[in-house]
Amino acid sequence: MKLSEAEWQIMNALWKKNPATAREIIDSLDEDVRWAYTTVKTMLTRLAVKKAVAETKRGNTSFYTPLVDQQMTRRNALQNVVDRMLDGAVAPLMSFLIEDRKLSDRERKELIRMLRNADRKGESDDRDHK
Amino acid sequence: MKLSEAEWQIMNALWKKNPATAREIIDSLDEDVRWAYTTVKTMLTRLAVKKAVAETKRGNTSFYTPLVDQQMTRRNALQNVVDRMLDGAVAPLMSFLIEDRKLSDRERKELIRMLRNADRKGESDDRDHK
DNA sequence: GACAATCTTCTACGGATGTAGTATATTTTT
DNA sequence: AAAAATATACTACATCCGTAGAAGATTGTC
Numbered sequence: 388m389k390l391s392e393a394e395w396q397i398m399n400a401l402w403k404k405n406p407a408t409a410r411e412i413i414d415s416l417d418e419d420v421r422w423a424y425t426t427v428k429t430m431l432t433r434l435a436v437k438k439a440v441a442e443t444k445r446g447n448t449s450f451y452t453p454l455v456d457q458q459m460t461r462r463n464a465l466q467n468v469v470d471r472m473l474d475g476a477v478a479p480l481m482s483f484l485i486e487d488r489k490l491s492d493r494e495r496k497e498l499i500r501m502l503r504n505a506d507r508k509g510e511s512d513d514r515d516h517k
Numbered sequence: 518m519k520l521s522e523a524e525w526q527i528m529n530a531l532w533k534k535n536p537a538t539a540r541e542i543i544d545s546l547d548e549d550v551r552w553a554y555t556t557v558k559t560m561l562t563r564l565a566v567k568k569a570v571a572e573t574k575r576g577n578t579s580f581y582t583p584l585v586d587q588q589m590t591r592r593n594a595l596q597n598v599v600d601r602m603l604d605g606a607v608a609p610l611m612s613f614l615i616e617d618r619k620l621s622d623r624e625r626k627e628l629i630r631m632l633r634n635a636d637r638k639g640e641s642d643d644r645d646h647k
Numbered sequence: 648g649a650c651a652a653t654c655t656t657c658t659a660c661g662g663a664t665g666t667a668g669t670a671t672a673t674t675t676t677t
Numbered sequence: 678a679a680a681a682a683t684a685t686a687c688t689a690c691a692t693c694c695g696t697a698g699a700a701g702a703t704t705g706t707c
Contacts, residue, residue, distance in 0.1 A: 390602075391693075391694060391695085392601050392602075392694085392695090393694075393695065393696090394694090395601050395602045395604075396601065399604040408654090409654080410653085410654085422695090422696075422697090423696070423697050423698085424653090424654085424697090425655095425656095425696085425697055425698075425699095426695075426696050426697060428654085428655080428656090429694095429695085429696075429697075430694095430695090432656090433693095433694090446703080446704080447653085447654060447655075447702075447703045447704070448653090448654065448655090448703095448704095449654085449655080458609075461602065461603065461609050461613070462613060462617050464602055465598075465609070465610070465613045465617075465618075466613075466617075466618065468595075468598055469618070471522050471525050471526065472520075472522075472525045472591065472594055472595075473591065474529040477614060477618060477620065477624065478624075479588075479591050479595070480595070480610065480614060481614065481624075481627075481628050481631065482631070483591070483592055483595045483596075484607060484610060484611065484614075485628075485631050485632060485635050486635070487592050487595075487596075488595075488596065488599065488607060489635075490607065490635075494607065494608075494611075495632055495635065497611075498611055498615075498632060499629065499632050499633075501611065501612075501615050502615060502625055502628060502629050502632075503629075505615050505616070505619075505620075505625065521663075521664055521665085522664085522665090523664075523665065523666090524664090538684090539684080539685095540683085540684085552665090552666080552667090553666070553667050553668085554667095554683090554684085555666085555667055555668075555669095555685095556665075556666050556667060558684085558685075558686090559665085559666075559667080560665090562686090563663095563664090576673080576674080577672075577673045577674065577683085577684060577685075578673095578674095578683090578684065578685090579684085579685080
């Protein structure tokens with residue numbers, strides 16, 4: 388499941404609220420995204436063709452629902468980003484998170500908590516950590 | 518500076534070793550990437566056109582060098598990924614790092630260290646970019 | 648019921664991308 | 678120097694992507 392940038396926008400909107408009509412999707416997009424109605428429709432049709440969304444008609448109007456899982460889709464996309472763009476290394480991702488895109492205090496704490504947690508449930512190879 | 522997926526491959530090779538000829542680049546790519554010589558040349562020419570690399574001739578052969586900074590280019594690309602694909606949220610990135618893409622023990626420790634460090638120097642914490 | 652608003656389907660089109668063939672110039676090897 | 682290998686410049690082309698207009702179907706409104 389490969390999505391184009393514009394398609395991500397649509398999917399993100401749909402993941403937030405669904406089912407939704409083309410009109411609802413447009414309205415939910417950022418102000419600065421000024422797509423014509425038919426542009427969004429084209430996107431939706433293409434997404435339907437690739438089975439990323441389901442199209443259901445009620446009367447004259449189509450309602451759309453995501454068919455792919457957000458978590459999973461993002462995960463795959465990120466894996467691809469790491470593989471292609473970062474040449475397989477996660478380090479740049481980490482420094483992006485930590486240095487560039489300053490995490491809020493909140494996020495930083497949360498991240499540390501997650502890491503500790505991951506550490507604990509990490510299988511056999513744990514050595515001296517007391 | 519927007520790079521296509523194939524262009525990232527080339528740039529990653531060039532960042533690793535430069536200047537390099539088209540031939541050297543091909544040879545440095547993963548085994549499973551079987552591009553024709555002219556394909557790589559096309560890529561390089563396009564990259565030269567958009568000023569991402571410099572082309573210098575020595576005799577009959579061209580040598581290429583990156584003109585854009587790896588760190589910076591990746592950073593921008595990642596910001597774009599967060600904005601478009603992740604709808605502005607970094608949380609999915611974190612969980613990708615921590616849950617999906619299991620960090621090695623080594624990487625996890627390093628990440629924690631970085632976080633602690635960022636914590637220390639982040640007294641005058643102001644956020645909200647753009 | 649007529650007109651306006653809205654939705655639908657179909658078609659289009661320029662630029663980006665992946666992928667490479669051809670013909671030609673140059674360099675290297677017998 | 679003739680042949681073989683290699684590099685270059687140019688051209689091509691199918692598909693994807695962003696973006697939307699046109700024309701017709703349906704629904705809402707006075």
